[in-house]
Amino acid sequence: MERNELYPIFLKLQQLNVLIVGGGNVGLEKLSFMLKSSPNANVEVVAPKFLPELEALVKKHPSVKLTKAKFKKKMLKKRHMVIACTDNLKVNKKVFDLSRKKYLICNIADTPDLCDYYLGGIVTKGNVKIAISTNGKSPTTAKRLREFFEEIIPDDINKMVENLNEYRKTLKGNFEEKVQKMNKITEALKNKE
Numbered sequence: 665m666e667r668n669e670l671y672p673i674f675l676k677l678q679q680l681n682v683l684i685v686g687g688g689n690v691g692l693e694k695l696s697f698m699l700k701s702s703p704n705a706n707v708e709v710v711a712p713k714f715l716p717e718l719e720a721l722v723k724k725h726p727s728v729k730l731t732k733a734k735f736k737k738k739m740l741k742k743r744h745m746v747i748a749c750t751d752n753l754k755v756n757k758k759v760f761d762l763s764r765k766k767y768l769i770c771n772i773a774d775t776p777d778l779c780d781y782y783l784g785g786i787v788t789k790g791n792v793k794i795a796i797s798t799n800g801k802s803p804t805t806a807k808r809l810r811e812f813f814e815e816i817i818p819d820d821i822n823k824m825v826e827n828l829n830e831y832r833k834t835l836k837g838n839f840e841e842k843v844q845k846m847n848k849i850t851e852a853l854k855n856k857e
Contacts, residue, residue: 684747688715745781789818
């Protein structure tokens, strides 16, 4: 049986430099998805032209910059991650190849073989965030799982997280003792009585 070997990670995009190459529908989708989760993400979007909806979205996010130009190699300087989503496979492949040479993680939209990472489904309720991956096989399944989790996770789960955080701060003892105390208090969460 095939296994998902992706390593999940939550990035602080306001502290990183992200480049999106492409200003069309897919660029809008990728930027919207990113800003929904990380509204202060530090992003530059590069394209010869932009959809009006993308321009409108950027106006609401001062940490995002639009650059009206064709992609050039020098645009990869001082970046941490790259997304290419142009309608030109040759440009996307060039972005991927140049990113690889610079050890940048890169995602080429709708081209799993040219991706170092995938953008999965995300559920956010306050401080609780769940990322969903189908190993790049089925974005629709990830979407349906996201909808399911959004429905079953209570909106007030953030209050529980905050309360447990305050309780954790009061605990004394070594790490193992603290873990045992936290396990005991949260055990009721898994009981279905």
